[in-house]
Amino acid sequence: MVETTEQTQASGSEYERERVPDHALKGPSAFWGMYASEHTAGTEFMIGPLFIKWGASASSLIFGLLLGNLLAVLTWRFLTAEIATKQRLTLYFKMEKIAGRGLVSIYNLANGILFCFLAGSMITVSATAVGPFFPTMAMPDFSSRLPTGPGWIAACVVIGLAMTFVATKGYGVVAKIGHFSAPWMFLIFISCALVTLGKLDNYNVWELLTPPAGTPERISFWGVVFFSWFCNAAMHLGMADLSVLRFAKSPNAGFASAAGMFLGHYVAWICAALLLVYWVRAHGVDPTVGKDPGSMVNDAVGYAGLICVIVAGWTTANPTIYRAGLAFQGILPSMSRTVSTMIAGAVCIGAGIFPAFAMNLLGFVGIYGTILAPIGAIIIVDHFFAERVGIPVDPALRSGSPFNFAVLLAWLIPVGAAMFLHLRHDVFASFLPLPTAIACGLFYIVLSKTIGPQPSRA
Amino acid sequence: MKIIAKSIGLLGLAGTIVPPFLFMLHKLDSAPMQSVMLVSCVAWFVTAPMWMRSE
Numbered sequence: 001m002v003e004t005t006e007q008t009q010a011s012g013s014e015y016e017r018e019r020v021p022d023h024a025l026k027g028p029s030a031f032w033g034m035y036a037s038e039h040t041a042g043t044e045f046m047i048g049p050l051f052i053k054w055g056a057s058a059s060s061l062i063f064g065l066l067l068g069n070l071l072a073v074l075t076w077r078f079l080t081a082e083i084a085t086k087q088r089l090t091l092y093f094k095m096e097k098i099a100g101r102g103l104v105s106i107y108n109l110a111n112g113i114l115f116c117f118l119a120g121s122m123i124t125v126s127a128t129a130v131g132p133f134f135p136t137m138a139m140p141d142f143s144s145r146l147p148t149g150p151g152w153i154a155a156c157v158v159i160g161l162a163m164t165f166v167a168t169k170g171y172g173v174v175a176k177i178g179h180f181s182a183p184w185m186f187l188i189f190i191s192c193a194l195v196t197l198g199k200l201d202n203y204n205v206w207e208l209l210t211p212p213a214g215t216p217e218r219i220s221f222w223g224v225v226f227f228s229w230f231c232n233a234a235m236h237l238g239m240a241d242l243s244v245l246r247f248a249k250s251p252n253a254g255f256a257s258a259a260g261m262f263l264g265h266y267v268a269w270i271c272a273a274l275l276l277v278y279w280v281r282a283h284g285v286d287p288t289v290g291k292d293p294g295s296m297v298n299d300a301v302g303y304a305g306l307i308c309v310i311v312a313g314w315t316t317a318n319p320t321i322y323r324a325g326l327a328f329q330g331i332l333p334s335m336s337r338t339v340s341t342m343i344a345g346a347v348c349i350g351a352g353i354f355p356a357f358a359m360n361l362l363g364f365v366g367i368y369g370t371i372l373a374p375i376g377a378i379i380i381v382d383h384f385f386a387e388r389v390g391i392p393v394d395p396a397l398r399s400g401s402p403f404n405f406a407v408l409l410a411w412l413i414p415v416g417a418a419m420f421l422h423l424r425h426d427v428f429a430s431f432l433p434l435p436t437a438i439a440c441g442l443f444y445i446v447l448s449k450t451i452g453p454q455p456s457r458a
Numbered sequence: 459m460k461i462i463a464k465s466i467g468l469l470g471l472a473g474t475i476v477p478p479f480l481f482m483l484h485k486l487d488s489a490p491m492q493s494v495m496l497v498s499c500v501a502w503f504v505t506a507p508m509w510m511r512s513e
Contacts, residue, residue, distance in 0.1 A: 183471060184470070184499065190475060194478040195491075301492060301495055303499075
């Protein structure tokens, strides 16, 4: 149901500008299924091996992922679901009440562009499944920044065009395929790990995940914790999942995110990491260079694995392209959704052709969260603290302001500082969403009292 | 019909995870494992829409 709900929400036909009525509320089972399928995606085949590239220790992976994913689930439950079930509004409508319609357009632009890069990474992963059929085609590795050749570009364009075409038709069918494929995809990840253990004739996962002596540890225990906590920062702390969880009968539906975190972002990541461990140990592949997911999965489990790489990329890229199209359409409402989706698809294909985005996924998702999570902090302040600290609730709505500059400055100043720290001082991007969001919330309180719109008194 | 589809679907899931487990224990070679997994994949995707709730 959630896919269907999301689709109708996204198309703007279901309670987009009103509270969700009681008769439309959903039980918890819909949310468990949705989270399980959404977070077992093609990009999991990239993230697991990237941890090996970064020299993460076995304890960081086993315990760091456990803690980070637990914190993500608690964020979903006690912030996102708590607000969603009280307000029962979409992120966009709630933001419009706080920030004004003009500022929501800027948020839409940022959101749409970041969605495109994310979907582009998924196109990159899916395109690696073509490699085993064309052995002469050069596949990208972790060091690839530019397209590896005409064959690679053609593979990305064909897959991207197919995804875009389906996205222009809505994503109901693909969402259903994603729902049906979720349990099977999860078993394919497990199968890859079992085959790897068999090939290496070593069942000691702890020993296999331990990097060879002398491997530089580029990601610490806390790096793994913060990465797994905030790789979906836009969804939980950033409140994008208000759009989904507003249909939940109880805030306990937020616990359903555990299905995605512990199956997709724990078991699947470790299984995918083991694939690269095998190639490093058995074939002498340099872990800092890596191996493309298509080749690794094909070697382990054959065509079923290649189907999984394509399906996993497709079922998550497709709704992402669709959402990016909707975000662009939100900026120019006169543009048809088909045109906006095609523009989004073109940007996604462009991003997919360049492996730089997929190969730097650990950094990219941190930037993604750093830019979008602070918007959630403003909603948190508005929901939990506004009355206590003496600032108006829903100020744009109550003052009639189309553009709340207090929100704009509270958003841009911390994000600008965070990007400076990341780009100039090489601070790991996943460490930034939390302090950026806290700073944004504090700035919002101060700026609301000074330059924020005040409710007109009757 | 639904029961038959569900049974075949669950066999498809079993055919996805059991052969790799047997491979890990060196009880099955790679080629038959991959073949069974491919057939199981087809079985799952054909039968799952017949019984699995999409809502």
